[in-house]
Amino acid sequence: MIKFLLMVNKQGQTRLSKYYEQVDIEKRPSLETDVVKRCLSRKKEECSFVEYKDFRLVYRQYAALFIVVGISDTENELSIYELVHNFVEVLDKYFSRVVSSIMFNLDKVHIIIDEIIQNGHIVETNKNRILAPLLALDKMAEAH
């Protein structure tokens, strides 16, 4: 299962974090820095999977944005790797400029993630269906 999902910039600052397993709020920053450090230090030609403590990290870089997913070792690394791409495609479809938009629309990104992943499992991969609640919400806001 998926343990957490992080979006970080190139400087290693967390842009978004979502945990599917309870981690103490005090421990989160140190875990995040540690995880991010491992992924950022890797070169482009190195593989996208990192063994970390008792779980694995799958990461993908999009321009200045890193997406890191922590998974248990029963999960298929490649499928998560592809899921990350699917997620980014959804973001791309909704936001015009992904990197800066995420910064200011974190709540919407959360809605998207919640549509894709629920309690650590993939729940939806169809882009239109993922975006449906968000679009409905936007309509509501316009009407308001």
Added chain:
Amino acid sequence: MALKIVKGSIDRMFDKNLQDLVRGIRNHKEDEAKYISTCIDEIKQELKQDNIAVKANAVCKLTYLQMLGYDVSWAAFNIVEVMSSSKFTYKRIGYLAASQCFHESTDVIMLTTNQIRKDLSSPNQYDTGVALTGLSCFVTPDLARDLANDIMTLMSHTKPYIRKKAVLIMYKVFLKYPESLRPAFPRLKEKLEDPDPGVQSAAVNVICELARRNPKNYLSLAPLFFKLMTSSTNNWVLIKIIKLFGALTPLEPRLGKKLIEPLTNLIHSTSAMSLLYECVNTVIAVLISLSSGMPNHSASIQVSFSRHAHTFSLKYLGLLAMSKILKTHPKSVQSHKDLILQCLDDKDESIRLRALDLLYGMVSKKNLMEIVKKLMLHVDKAEGTTYRDELLTKIIDICSQSNYQYITNFEWYISILVELTRLEGTRHGHLIASQMLDVAIRVKAIRAFAVAQMATLLDNAHLLTGNTQRNGICEVLYAAAWICGEFSEHLEEPMVTLEAMLRPKVATLPGHIQAVYVQNAAKLFATVLRGHEGVPADSMVAQETSQLLIDRLPLFVQSSNLEVQERASCILQLVKYIQKLQQKDVEVAEEVTALFAGELNPVAPKAQKKVPVPEGLDLDVWINEPPSGSESEDEGRKSKGKAVFAKEESRHTKPRYTEVDEKELAKRREVRKAEQANNPFYIKASPSSQKVYQDGVGVEHIPVVQIDLSVPLKVPGMPMSDQYVKLEEERRERNKADKKKKKDKKKREKGEKGRRRRGDSGPESEEDITPAHMVDIVTEEMPENALPSDDDDKDPNDPHKSICWAPCVNTAGYGVDQPPLYLSPHPSLSLAPHLQVCDIQGNLQDGSQVVVSVIFENKCDSFIKSMEFNVLDSLNSKLQRPDGAGPHDGLIVPFQLPPGISNEARFIFSVQNIVMPQKLKGTLTFIVKTDDSSTHEKLDFKLHFTCTSYLITTPCYSDAYSKLLESGDLKGCSLKLEGVNQPFHHLLARICFHHHFSVVERIDSCASMYSRSIQGHHMCLLVKTADQTVSIDAKCDEPGLLGNVLDEIKLTFSQC
């Protein structure tokens, strides 16, 4: 009122929203903490307002701050407020905040139950959706219990959007409230066939996760999943299903066979790497569980996989998969050797490390040199000491594994070790050193070569020690000095080496190395003397040597290291004395040599235990009777009241018989240290005092002759290992040619090989590779009068047992009276599986066969593989081997044992004569694989076929029984058992159970019993009991068999 609302919305215009907060934090990079604390103050103000929009905005900002690592638990109640807003835009902010901030111990969660229930049943599907999503993050056991029914209803909601979320959250509910699983399961199963693929996928996810925890309960769903696997087009779902099958196959082997075909189809048809990878992984798992092995299959799959392995990620996963295959099908991995070696060139360290792991399992006699040569190249190129150290340990691991099983040329190995000393900054000097020592001691034939190499190493010691960074490597000199000293008879120029060992520079080495230098200089001295004495012209040389020692040793006498100091001063005095004798022309060589006489041999780890206790020595008997308990107690009480001196006295007089525990020892050490510290006459070993000592003599005045070179060391005159690779190839070619001519020679060589450990699983042709020189690996020494190994570990109370994981004999299930299988470990055995014979049974179909069921249980914490079961056949009993196997070949046990796992295997023996009981000797060879090494181990055991095991419980009717007795074909025999005080029916049950009889008829304290042997002998018993005496009258058409069975029955009752 209206005014208030207007005022609120005007205020809002000046409030920061989330965007402003994010921007603000960006703009205050220097004083971020300060800025955030003012923001939090603002948020607190906002939360106090009545306007829900303001509150929602505040909560939204808090969610962001929480993500940055700020504690916002103080706002929990406000979050609940926002959650209960009727407007979806606010509600979702509340739920988002809750899902990020709440956890099980958040107490306000209790307040949310009704709100969530309301939202779950809301007509707006997004209200329900957001509640479900939030709930999945913070569900508690209480919430799970209260809401389980509501969620279950939602599983059948008309909208698939709700259904899929409800299905998925059920998993969390099951975890928190397990009682809900049973009522919800039928509906969950139904959802596997939901028309909506999203719901289907959710159900698959949940069931896969449940099945991973307890696969057995989900076997019945296999056909359903099988259908899904062939129909679903969603790769993510397929992966989950295939993963589930991977977990199910070990439980149901038939499933595995069914799976192979659809999986291979998928492998060939899919374009998704992730799916391909999952299929390959599962196929591997299936092949392992089938264990019959389909090497062709796995090879073909592998080829298709490695063909794609061009991207880095796939390479890594490919290597992971290969390591799984390697465990069962080493051969199919070996064929990809080149590919794996290529991976060593990869820029990614994790790929390189994986490849190294694989290489370890792949080596054989044939390719060892080649692989190590490649690795050596990498050592030179490697950047970063960690990876280089890893390479070094791997090279040594690979070479030394299984007792140097794969090394055919030890000269080559020594030169590899010497080359490794060139490594800069390695931490593994001691590892190389211990290998050098081990090889030099255990491989006699190599000593001359090793000594020559070590002498050169000593001569060039300055290159190793010159750079302070290379400190780790100087451990090698320890080994070099010892080898040169101990085997100095092989030295060509002992004088040169002696001189090298006594150079002033040596004094900069660590103390323990200097000590070895000094001690071995003395050994060398003895050799030099012996070499030069008797020849008048050479007596000058001998005297010069003495002078050399006398000149150089004082440097070591001044050493700050106690050990060095002590040895040096002893030897210095000795040499001075010898010099005096030499001046009088007395021959001393022999006596000096006598000081170091005798050969050092490695000692088996259990040797001490094997020394028999001398007769008449009872270690448990008191030498002096201990004072009676009451007396000492009295003394103790008295001493308490007495003065300090008296107390002291009592401690001395009271003898200590109890073992002193660690704590006590530590305490005493403390006391002693304190005493020493207070004692002005005690010289302490403080670093400052050492310095003074050295400076006083002025070490720096001694001229330093050697020049430090910082260039990498190429020891002159040192043979390079590469040459050996070439030589070896030539030699093998030659050997092949030779072999054709001399067939009889081959036989002899095979015998030679027999002495070394066998059982390598390499290719057949490997057998043809013979060691370069007659390598005689010295076996570990045992005391001369060691007890036979059968008796080893017999004592169940032996305290050593727990230390060395000795196997224990367990015979539950069959023959409590006589363990049919005696197990005794091999002397060198340190890790072992646990064997248990559960049954020895005659084969009903075939009168000459006995089936032995053996349970293998791995009691150690390492992986055990390649088990081979072998029994030394007797004339009468033979282990049935597959067609084509030789009479001495072992049977491969068809499984491997992870730690703590047991499994049963059956072996069939053919038996000719069943009249006599028999004992067969056998061995189990196996490989113990730990994280960093694997060793060949052997377990000796005895298999005891009692005559009882040839009997088969056969029912018999009383009329047939009486006819049988009347026929007169049977011969009688009788047995009396005294002092049996158990109820009669117990007694009968014992005979039935242990000796395979059945009761024909029982009248009061008299019973008739019957059994039949596998060869059709009838056996009748008449058992009577009176006054604790049991008499058994027996009749059988084979008196020998009867006698033995009766003896066994007697034994059964004598042991109870």
